[in-house]
Amino acid sequence: MDWGAELWDQFDIIEHHTQWGLDLAEKYIKFVKERTEIEQAYAKQLRSLVKKYLPKRNVREDLEAKFCQYQAFLQVVKELNDLAGQREVVAENLTTCICVELSKYIQELKQERKAHFQEGRRAQQQLENSFKLLDNSKRKFERDCREAEKALLTAERLDQDINATKADVEKAKQQAHVRGHMAEESKNEYAACLQHFNQDQSRFYFLEMPQIFNKxxxxxxxRTARLREGYGLFSETERQVMPIVGKCLEGMKVAAEAVDEKSDSQLLIELHKSGFERPGDVEFEDFSQPMNRASSDS
Amino acid sequence: MDWGAELWDQFDIIEHHTQWGLDLAEKYIKFVKERTEIEQAYAKQLRSLVKKYLPKRNVREDLEAKFCQYQAFLQVVKELNDLAGQREVVAENLTTCICVELSKYIQELKQERKAHFQEGRRAQQQLENSFKLLDNSKRKFERDCREAEKALLTAERLDQDINATKADVEKAKQQAHVRGHMAEESKNEYAACLQHFNQDQSRFYFLEMPQIFNKxxxxxxxRTARLREGYGLFSETERQVMPIVGKCLEGMKVAAEAVDEKSDSQLLIELHKSGFERPGDVEFEDFSQPMNRASSDS
Structure with a gap:
């Protein structure tokens, strides 16, 4: 079953439906474009969050960087940066594969569709012209027949008229003969036009338009198959980044698990232990010795 | 190795480090909070994109909805809505598990830390008071020794003085005896204070402060262990939604693959086929028949 045979009289429907199909594809492209803008905005926000929480590059390595709980935090933040990068990859791939390539394809199809309909309209025009020729030749034949009939009746009337001269009768018969001949020629021309039109009409309905409709x-x-492909790319693009997203999440998990509370509290000892002994007992100071000595001297 | 033994003289360091630890946890909570805001904004944008491309609920089911290429588009849009829902789940779980629960835990730790340092300062104050008592008793002992010595020298001087009366000598000796007795008492008190202080100091450095530092x-x-858990939840929350995200992507893929270009072009035929035959040949209209009849009548 094809449009050429089944929808031979639905030119407008085919025109409308093929336009609808192109509009649907462009609607999809617009949808994807807006999705990529959302992805880019999301990635941008994640990146500025990351930037805010990562220390400045040229800051000297200070003590806090030595604690594994801080290193883990930085690692989680860095992995989030990589996640943001993957959202950018999604946005870029959606742009390239759908917004750019599918868009270009649809533009080509628009031209192609336009050409098919131009061809269709040209064929319609030709058939209309052929019909006009037919109609004109038919009208001429009808008119000529009427004239010939009138000339014949005039000749017959004169022939019966006792007052008519022979010359008048002969002239009227001559006239009727000429008119009859002209009608005969118009008939032949009309028959030729009719044959021509019927050939044209048959070619139009059974060959030209079916071919155009089938094209x-x-x-x-x-276009539909290409749109299916475009729909598929929407999830495929997302699926492609999943292994790297998984690695980022794994990296975050590993960073978290590397936090060892014992090691950090030991590090504090290593960094700040003075090595001094704790103070011992305060000794007794005997201020009575000079007195006792003085006392014993006496 | 513990802080009580190794960092006995690093009160300030321990105070600073425990504060740094709480600050790090709060920084992490703030980071997560900002992340959830980004997720919520992202989800909101996706949802309004979806709303824009889904037809209004109460619109009558029109012809275009019958074409599988349009159904697939709607399905892709709907799956994106579910993806947005999963971003909301991530935002909610991050809020609950990290922003709310970890935050609450950190508030409790702040109170606990405050109590430990109050206890430490109280112990310090007690030791200082004990030292003041020791110092005062030591000064009194020193002063009393000096007075006793002076009284003894005065008595000895009068004893050697030929002009002194016996009463003066006796009075001076009495005085020296009293002073000597007072110095003896001060010595005992100083010794008692010293013993007390040494006990206090030993308890302070070997028992009280080590216990506080160890606590x-x-x-x-x-706190560090809880922070590790909090770091882990960051990726875990994301990982939890992955199966549903996977299902959404699978749903999009299935919707895309369901697009069948042949079926849609057949549907157009079913919807719009008129069933009429294509026009046949136009028949010849013989306007010359009346003329021929008239001609044959004659």
Whole structure:
């Protein structure tokens, strides 16, 4: 079943449907474009969050960087930066594969569709012209027949008229003969035009338009197949980054698990232990010794 | 190795480090909070994109909805809505597990830390008071020794003085005896204070402060362990939604693959086929028949 045979009288429907198909594809492209803008904005926000929480590059390595709980935090932040990068990859791939390539393809199809409909309209025009020729030749034949009939009746009337001269009768018969001949020629021309038109009409309905409609159907099916591919890329693009997203998440998990509370509290000891002994007992100071000595001297 | 023994003289360091630890946890909570805001904004944008491309609920089911290429588009849009929902789940879980629960835990630790340092300062104050008592008793002993010595020298001087009366000598000796007795009492009191202080000091450095520092270390390690858990939740929350995200992507893929270009172009035929035959040949209209009849009548 094809449009050429089944929808031979649905030129407008085919025109409308193929336009609808192109509009749907452009609607999808617009949808994807807006999705990529959301992805880019999301990635941008994640990146500025990351920037805010990562220390400045040229800051000297200070003590806090030595604690594994701080290193883990930085690692989590860095992995989030990589996640943001993957959102950018999604946005870029959606742009390239759908917004750019599918868009370009749809522009080509628009031209192709336009050409098919131009061809269709040209064929319609030709058939209309052929019909006009037919109609004119038919009208001429009808008119000539009426004239010939009138001339014949005039000749017959004069022939019966006793007052008519022989010359008048002969002239009227001559006239009727000429008119009859002209009608005969118009008939032949009309018959030729009719044959020509019927050939044209048959070619129009059974060859030209079916071919154009079938080309449009084939084009519309190609567009649909390409749209299916475009739909598929929407999830495929996302699926492609999943292994790297998984690695980022794994990296965050590993960073978290590397936090060892014992090691950090030992590090504090290593960094700040003075090595001094704790103070011992305060000794007794015997201020009575000089007195006792003085006392014993006496 | 513990802080109580190794960092006995690093009160300030321990105070600073435990505060740094709480600050790091709060910094992490703030980071997560900002992340959830980004996720919520992202989800909101995706949802309004979806709303824009889904037809209004109460619109009558029109012809275009019958074409599988349009159904697939709607399905892709709907799956994106579910993806947005998963970003909301991530935001909610991050809020609950990290922003709310970890935050609450950190508030409790702040109170606990404050109590430990109050206890430490109280112990310090007690030791200082004990030292003041020791110092005062030592000064009194020194002063009393000096007075006793002076009284003894005065008595000895009068004893050697030929002009002194016996009463004067006796009075001076009495005085020296009293002073000597007072110095003896001060000595005993100083010795008692010294013993008391040495007990206090030993208890302070070997028992009280080590216990406080160890409690702070234990608290700091608990906080670090909880922070590790919090870091882990960051990726875990993301990982939890991955199966549903995977299902959404699978749903998009299935929707895309369901697009069948042949079926859509057949549907157009079913919807719009008129069933009429294509026009046949136009028949010849013989306007010359009346003329021929008239001609044959004659």
């Amino acid at each position: 449009l159907q084939e084009m519309d099916e190609r | 702070l270390q234990e608290m700091d390690e608990r």
